[in-house]
Amino acid sequence: MNPDQSALEVRGLTKRFDRLAVDALDLTVRVGEFYALLGPNGAGKTTTLRMVAGLLPPDAGSVSVLGIDALTDPIAAKQVTAWVSDEPMIYDKLTPLEYLEFVAGLWGIAPSVAEPAARDLLASLGLEPNLHERCEGFSKGMRQKVALAGALVHSPRLIILDEPLTGLDALSARHVKGLLGERVRAGCTVIMTTHILEVAERMADRIGVIAAGRLVAEGTLAELRQRSGNNDTSLEDMFIALVDAEAAVA
Amino acid sequence: MTSTALTWFARHEIRLAWREWLAMMTAGRRGRKRAAIVGLLIFAALMHLPAYAVIGRYADLQAPLDKSALIVITATIFLAWALMLSQAIESVTRVFYARADLDLIMSSPVRLTNIFSVRLAAIALTVTAMALLFATPFVDVLVLGGGIRWLAAYGVVIAIGLTAAAVAIAVTIMLFRMIGPSRTRLVAQIVAAIIGAGFVIALQVAAILSYGTLSRFAVLTSDAAAAFAPDADSIIWWPARASLGDGEALLLLLAFGLLLLGAVMAIFSGRFADTAARASANAAPARHGARARAFRSGSRQQALRWKEFALLRRDPWLVSQSLMQLLYLVPPALMLWRSYSDSSVAIVLITPVVVMAAGQLAGGLGWLTISGEDAPDLVVTAPLPASRVIRAKIEVVLIAIGVLFAPLIMALVLASPLQAAVTAIGVTVAASSATAIQLWFRVQARRSQFRRRQTSSRLATFAEAFSSIGWAATAALALTLPLAALVSGLMTAAILAAAWKISPRRE
Numbered sequence A: 001m002n003p004d005q006s007a008l009e010v011r012g013l014t015k016r017f018d019r020l021a022v023d024a025l026d027l028t029v030r031v032g033e034f035y036a037l038l039g040p041n042g043a044g045k046t047t048t049l050r051m052v053a054g055l056l057p058p059d060a061g062s063v064s065v066l067g068i069d070a071l072t073d074p075i076a077a078k079q080v081t082a083w084v085s086d087e088p089m090i091y092d093k094l095t096p097l098e099y100l101e102f103v104a105g106l107w108g109i110a111p112s113v114a115e116p117a118a119r120d121l122l123a124s125l126g127l128e129p130n131l132h133e134r135c136e137g138f139s140k141g142m143r144q145k146v147a148l149a150g151a152l153v154h155s156p157r158l159i160i161l162d163e164p165l166t167g168l169d170a171l172s173a174r175h176v177k178g179l180l181g182e183r184v185r186a187g188c189t190v191i192m193t194t195h196i197l198e199v200a201e202r203m204a205d206r207i208g209v210i211a212a213g214r215l216v217a218e219g220t221l222a223e224l225r226q227r228s229g230n231n232d233t234s235l236e237d238m239f240i241a242l243v244d245a246e247a248a249v250a
Numbered sequence B: 001m002t003s004t005a006l007t008w009f010a011r012h013e014i015r016l017a018w019r020e021w022l023a024m025m026t027a028g029r030r031g032r033k034r035a036a037i038v039g040l041l042i043f044a045a046l047m048h049l050p051a052y053a054v055i056g057r058y059a060d061l062q063a064p065l066d067k068s069a070l071i072v073i074t075a076t077i078f079l080a081w082a083l084m085l086s087q088a089i090e091s092v093t094r095v096f097y098a099r100a101d102l103d104l105i106m107s108s109p110v111r112l113t114n115i116f117s118v119r120l121a122a123i124a125l126t127v128t129a130m131a132l133l134f135a136t137p138f139v140d141v142l143v144l145g146g147g148i149r150w151l152a153a154y155g156v157v158i159a160i161g162l163t164a165a166a167v168a169i170a171v172t173i174m175l176f177r178m179i180g181p182s183r184t185r186l187v188a189q190i191v192a193a194i195i196g197a198g199f200v201i202a203l204q205v206a207a208i209l210s211y212g213t214l215s216r217f218a219v220l221t222s223d224a225a226a227a228f229a230p231d232a233d234s235i236i237w238w239p240a241r242a243s244l245g246d247g248e249a250l251l252l253l254l255a256f257g258l259l260l261l262g263a264v265m266a267i268f269s270g271r272f273a274d275t276a277a278r279a280s281a282n283a284a285p286a287r288h289g290a291r292a293r294a295f296r297s298g299s300r301q302q303a304l305r306w307k308e309f310a311l312l313r314r315d316p317w318l319v320s321q322s323l324m325q326l327l328y329l330v331p332p333a334l335m336l337w338r339s340y341s342d343s344s345v346a347i348v349l350i351t352p353v354v355v356m357a358a359g360q361l362a363g364g365l366g367w368l369t370i371s372g373e374d375a376p377d378l379v380v381t382a383p384l385p386a387s388r389v390i391r392a393k394i395e396v397v398l399i400a401i402g403v404l405f406a407p408l409i410m411a412l413v414l415a416s417p418l419q420a421a422v423t424a425i426g427v428t429v430a431a432s433s434a435t436a437i438q439l440w441f442r443v444q445a446r447r448s449q450f451r452r453r454q455t456s457s458r459l460a461t462f463a464e465a466f467s468s469i470g471w472a473a474t475a476a477l478a479l480t481l482p483l484a485a486l487v488s489g490l491m492t493a494a495i496l497a498a499a500w501k502i503s504p505r506r507e
Helices: A045-053 A074-079 A096-106 A111-124 A139-153 A170-185 A195-204 A221-229 A235-249 B002-024 B030-058 B067-098 B103-104 B110-146 B148-179 B181-211 B223-228 B235-243 B249-280 B302-315 B316-327 B328-340 B343-372 B376-381 B386-415 B416-441 B445-458 B458-480 B483-501
Strands: A006-016 A018-032 A034-038 A061-064 A081-084 A157-163 A189-192 A204-209 A213-218
Touching: A006 A045, A006 A189, A018 A034, A018 A045, A018 A189, A018 A204, A034 A045, A034 A074, A034 A195, A045 A061, A045 A157, A045 A189, A074 A081, A081 A111, A081 A139, A081 B376, A096 A111, A096 A139, A096 B376, A096 B483, A111 A139, A111 A170, A139 A157, A139 A170, A157 A170, A157 A235, A170 A189, A170 A195, A189 B328, A195 A235, A204 A235, A213 A221, A213 A235, A221 A235, A221 B416, B002 B110, B002 B376, B067 B110, B067 B148, B067 B223, B067 B235, B110 B148, B148 B235, B148 B249, B223 B343, B235 B249, B302 B386, B316 B343, B343 B386, B343 B416, B343 B445, B343 B458, B386 B416, B416 B483, B458 B483
Parallel strands: A034 A189, A034 A204, A081 A157, A157 A189
Antiparallel strands: A006 A018, A006 A061, A204 A213
């Protein structure tokens, strides 16, 4: 792991729908870092991450994934990236194992590598009894776990997750957090949006706060506390203060 | 629940039905409401022309009718009833499985029997209203040509709408009881599809077997049918007599419809709550996929193709939707089989039917594979160009069409090699055209929205229909009037070019 290398480098990223959703955003995430992106509803978090994942073309700016220009060479960037949205989109008529087989096929992973990895992932997420059941009867939490396993089966080096813990019970959430922690320890980079500030507080190496499409604060928890001038304050208090201040400026 | 509350709930149901219908007509876009209503009125006005062509000559019919006329009118009314029944079964199934408000209703402090009685009545009202809408051009033509006595036909439509709704409710709830909620959805949808097409196809099959023609009227107007039919005073002819203005028959028919619906509501509304609860609890049962086997090796496109085929194969709802189109292939296939032994020119009729079916089926499959993607984020973030994804999806459509139609064309080779070649070209061109239209007008949607795929683009729907009809006509003309086929082919190609020109810009 080279802490100086960027896993993600975003410069001047801009997207406008009816209004400006992302406003010339600059963001750098280092390799092997767990980065939490926080912000109120409609702040531009998901739009930013969708542009990074190649789901949405930006109006302006650049996106570099592990040194690969994601706008000029999207295929190479996608090969090392995984995306998990807050709404688990999987195929109802496939079983979890078949879904992972399909994902591995799309990323060109050899079956001899993909199959044991798929079985391990599904087992670690508690889905072993459901390996051969079609996903159509699964709860939202189970579907989210299948989607997450799909994102991890091709061993991505950059994992982008948009609210991955939505709909998961406490035990499943712990499984997911453990799995993500393992990946980060193995040198993988994780960027995650979440409204559960306790998760960001406990897991993230660095936290970015986005409001009105701009990064209004960034740093480790200690750095953010220092900036707020109160070393005992909680992330929740800091977050609310930052968002309120930004709303007052707007 | 008071009568005021019941009235309020009835209004709520009607409002929901109206908005669902409006959303279907406007593809969910609010600004299109006026355009949809104007378009519908224009469409209804235009429908009077084909209605006149089909039914205008019968406006002068007077009672008493001979048996052949009674049989034809009764069979037509029965066909309308079968189509209404098909629609009603779908409506009832949709209420069980797809209405998001069941939890709210069932947890509310009201008598469920009353509230579900209103819901059943709303289904009957919706089915009848839709039937009246479609029947209007035909009845108008009869009234204009034959006098106001034909207004009684509206009463017949209402009566058969009520009985169709009653039978649909009874059939669906009984299916729940007999085979359980997990199988009912599939079986009900397949039953609806078969009922919708089955009557016409059965008549065609009978006509082919007896008279060697695809015309169902050959059976209905035959001496054998007249000899087999009951006497003129039988209750079987009430609907036909009522249509001609027999007030007594009409009143009896309406009374029967209302009584039947009332009885079904009284018997089944109490069970409806229980059935709905079981359906929602079992809406998606645990179903096992293929046996455990090793992961396949292959290219990324192969992975995409495998996924598409697996999803198509495992979607019983899609099977039931496609079944309707494939059922229409049964009569021409039967005719082909009968034509081996003679040189009947009627065999030429097979080609346009097959080409038309291929175009329509390819349109449906094209929508499912190209637009109906349940995991769009996954496919977009996969490391392969969008063009390769699209190519794999198109390949799936064309392979499926090839597999389905190849046996029929191979059989045709034995009867007439030239016709087989023309049919094969027609199937290929019609399927490719329908797929291309789906590609040009593609939208991102869930596969479960298949039933409403036409609402996303009316232009695509019309272009697809005209393209299939055009290529079917071209293929038929190629076998009979080659020069006319050239004109027809050029016109169809022009339709395609226009569709491409007005399609949304694609990267």
